Amino acid sequence: SQTIHQWPATLVQPVGSPLSLECTVEGTSNPNLYWYRQAAGRGLQLLFYSVGIGQISSEVPQNLSASRPQDRQFILSSKKLLLSDSGFYLCAWIAPYGYTFGSGTRLTVV
Amino acid sequence: QKEVEQNSGPLSVPEGAIASLNCTYSDRGSQSFFWYRQYSGKSPELIMFIYSNGDKEDGRFTAQLNKASQYVSLLIRDSQPSDSATYLCAVNNNAGNMLTFGGGTRLMVKP
Numbered sequence: 391s392q393t394i395h396q397w398p399a400t401l402v403q404p405v406g407s408p409l410s411l412e413c414t415v416e417g418t419s420n421p422n423l424y425w426y427r428q429a430a431g432r433g434l435q436l437l438f439y440s441v442g443i444g445q446i447s448s449e450v451p452q453n454l455s456a457s458r459p460q461d462r463q464f465i466l467s468s469k470k471l472l473l474s475d476s477g478f479y480l481c482a483w484i485a486p487y488g489y490t491f492g493s494g495t496r497l498t499v500v
Numbered sequence: 501q502k503e504v505e506q507n508s509g510p511l512s513v514p515e516g517a518i519a520s521l522n523c524t525y526s527d528r529g530s531q532s533f534f535w536y537r538q539y540s541g542k543s544p545e546l547i548m549f550i551y552s553n554g555d556k557e558d559g560r561f562t563a564q565l566n567k568a569s570q571y572v573s574l575l576i577r578d579s580q581p582s583d584s585a586t587y588l589c590a591v592n593n594n595a596g597n598m599l600t601f602g603g604g605t606r607l608m609v610k611p
Contacts, residue, residue, distance in 0.1 A: 433603035434544075480543055484599075487549050488534045492543060
């Protein structure tokens with residue numbers, strides 16, 4: 391069966407520090423992968439999506455970046471975090487019927 | 501105009517009642533529609549999807565789709581306190597590879 395792993399679950403980082411969130415998928419090959427952010431009490435905002443290794447599309451200009459070094463690995467990064475980067479970050483892959491989400495990373499920038 | 505719109509709520513219903521959650525979308529070419537449930541602090545989980553006009557039932561849940569009116573709804577029968585959560589409506593794009601989410605409706609089921 392297909393599973394999606396995301397870590398860490400919780401992260402508290404100071405402003406200006408770097409960020410690296412990792413997402414891996416098991417049980418499928420060449421999945422479409424997505425990074426979403428959910429601010430407190432808000433809806434899901436698509437940040438990046440990838441249809442294959444090295445292929446990244448950005449939906450929202452910001453100080454975040456994404457990379458896909460391997461077929462089943464999707465990484466979200468930042469060189470310098472802003473307070474506005476706080477939120478709940480979700481990785482997802484598109485299954486035959488809708489998205490399946492990872493368990494999410496709650497990032498607090500202080 | 502937002503592409504997928506939901507009333508943010510909260511929608512409060514008594515235990516055992518029917519909860520009705522509504523969603524409208526702007527892209528007439530959309531082909532598939534999804535309902536996700538999100539408990540506080542957790543990631544969304546898929547509860548239903550619907551492709552064709554009409555009703556689709558799964559246990560206590562019924563999804564309803566009206567493409568002419570660009571309207572999709574979710575009915576929860578015999579609502580339980582454990583149904584209290586935020587319900588997200590999502591619409592797939594024409595290519596079938598991207599979901600657009602509404603802002604979600606918060607449902608509160610009171611014992």
